[in-house]
Amino acid sequence: MPRGPDELRALVEDYLDELELTPALGALAEPMRHALGGKRVRPVLCLASGEAVGADVESILPAAAAVELVHSFSLVHDDLPALDDDVERRGRPSVWAAHGEATAILAGDALLAEALRLALSYPGPEVARELVSATLAMIGGQQLDLTEGWKDLETLHGLKTGALFSASVLCGLWAAELPEAQHPPWRAFAAELGLLFQIVDDILDGDGYVREFGPEESRRLADGAGERARRRLAALDADTAALSEIVAGLVARTS
């Protein structure tokens, strides 16, 4: 019987706790582990996607961890003084505030490289390709945000958040060796999910969509994305119980 999101989250936590970082990284291990906090939304989504198409969840764990490391890399660099200048992250000092800027820059670099090492532990290059493509979009989105050169919020969010959300699903499918011809409806599902996640984020933070559309319209947009995600999911020939729970959780989340 497939596992629910909480059980998948526990598996991710254990895997990340026990993950052996590349020995050559030496003293960077501590700031890297410091950076690896969080709700595990993306790796759980990755595991649930792989399991939905019949893979043994253990075989998806490296891909799931790789997605989480890319997410952590982006947060470590975004928090730097030159970017968002955040001294706190998840109620603790951000990596640069705790370990200094130089170490935070290198720890971010190392998280990205280590993510790729995990993605490249599969026989084929597909998981890594998917992850690199999302990483490039995410970095481009960050630069767009920095220069305020963006025209519409959806494009910006598509790059900054949507790309790695989609990659979470797709990396799970590649790791599960689902033939590429069956990917398109999954990509459509993943895109709605990324949108849902970002709008709810903006509702909780009171920025982005809320500033542009107001709180009620933002809620309506979030529910619309959630509804489309559910419909996309129902149309898939897969065991999507855990994924349905994830969608419901993202619609209803309050933190």
Place this chain on the structure above:
Amino acid sequence: MPRGPDELRALVEDYLDELELTPALGALAEPMRHALGGKRVRPVLCLASGEAVGADVESILPAAAAVELVHSFSLVHDDLPALDDDVERRGRPSVWAAHGEATAILAGDALLAEALRLALSYPGPEVARELVSATLAMIGGQQLDLTEGWKDLETLHGLKTGALFSASVLCGLWAAELPEAQHPPWRAFAAELGLLFQIVDDILDGDGYVREFGPEESRRLADGAGERARRRLAALDADTAALSEIVAGLVARTS
């Protein structure tokens, strides 16, 4: 007839000039191209290695460019105020001095991700694995240097310089699809070459080896590494004319 180093360098320059960066990177393209100056030592070494084992040099260009992008990534981040605080690189403003710190951090990230995209353009994951492994060593070396936690110069240089030098050779071999069983003598050659490069660098800059061993002993160590590299090369069953020229160039270089 195999090409000499100058011809290979011209091929790399053309390829990098015409390289289409990922469109989503948007305004990062300019600082990334700014970062891509240099002597092309590593990509030329990559091409010469691939050609030495019989590959069509065109097929090695993406791997060669990937190595150069990783090198550029490391320089862009090393130059940042929090690390080496260099305002100049190769007689021009460093990326952060020209484009600001935030953009330099993101441009460095993008160079690393784009390098992996190129390395992943091959059918198998081997080129990318080799490159990621070297990148991790390099980042670890940078942290070791930062904290001055290193015990001997050879270990530090092995991480900071040697790993990517070796990867330049090995990525050329993987891209050329040379069977792995034939790699070990090439790795031994690449290790000597990396050592040679670094000692000569220290002689030209008056630091590192020179500070530890003095100028005469450093020259003797460099010539020893050059001699061992030449002997390693002579023992290889490959057309190593261009590589011999590269070794001679590295022994004799004055800039």
